[in-house]
Amino acid sequence: MSGVIALIDYGMGNLHSVEKALARVGGRVVRVRDPEEVRTAERVVLPGVGAFADCMQTLRARGLDEAVRESIHAGKPYLGICLGMQILFARSHEFGLHEGLRLAAGDVVPFPEDFPSRGLKIPHMGWNDCVLACPHPVLSALGDRQVYYVHSFYCAPEEERLVAGWCDYGPVRFAAAVAWENVVGVQFHPEKSQRAGLAMLEAFVRWRP
Template identity: 60%
Template sequence: MASIALIDYGMGNMHSIAKALEHAGGRVRCVEHPEQLAGCARIVLPGVGAFRDCMRSLRGSGMAEALCQCLNEGTPFLGICLGMQALMDESHEFGRHAGLGLIPGTVEPFPADFPDRGCKIPHMGWNDVLLPEDHAHPVLAPLVGQQVYYVHSYYCRPRLLAHELAACVYGDVRFSAAIGRDNIIGVQFHPEKSQRAGLAMLQAFIEWMPA
């Protein structure tokens, strides 16, 4: 079983994602301190809540620096929801806040007038994950033709189209459902809430061997 470091920084439903990863075949170790990342085969960063608080916690504990070092050394990584947004350069959630800077781009809010146009904020529930059927990322390949579960009020806007691995449309906004490069992948949806499709994706992550 793959050894997976699940980063616990006080913002996320650790129990549900840990159980989903175990069900998908992973051996999960919840980590709170940067030195605990050593020796793990894979890293998962979950999270819900405010971007500023997320980054403050990661930086204050030294986890941000240790995480970036592991990823630069090639450790496979999955960011979920806020964990995906943390990969970006900057978030515009209640101000401007620096992210990890591992994927160039920004985190943006859905339009303020969305509710007036019949689109609730947050975007919550089942929706598509739009993938290239002929060359989907190996972690996302099980999601071709499937729907997944979203809960978010902000979305990633990568600077380079090559970093967008999947998309979704909500109202008249097309946003990145998944981003990534090299050994890094992030998803805006919650695989642990996406039933069989989500578990299949987590299994694909556990088996993924980045080039």
């Protein structure tokens, strides 16, 4: 499927909004549930809301976990949005301990339980920064504009070099974006981030890592 963006449908993500946003910036998007469609696509997008464990269980049951790994190892551009970023890591502490794709060392951890008593709501929801650690062909399209977050857990990479963008929520500084080689993951929702998000998605559609 030359030129196709495989939008992975595992029954949990906000697919319609992501699909519409990618199409708006020129992406040729196909919703996929079959691992072979992932393997033959030019680039892969995995959006996500919901529970980490449920996501991984569904991906494994359909063979999509291996298809994602193979696509990434083959050098195809990958964009993980919110949960699609979190599953790149080794494990999550969301309602127990659950194994991810293990493509990056690190954990997915919760915001501190006492945040509400300190006037900080969980989930972290609304507009906030993504301060880039360094220029990046996809993420630099955000400029200095804020982006939209909705999450109760965040990625804590073991290697700081993977962190492409930071965000501060109260006393916690977390990875708003990670990037290496042909992989980009963002904790925020570009499809909800108006001009900044569309600019980033357009950069991803055009990206040739």
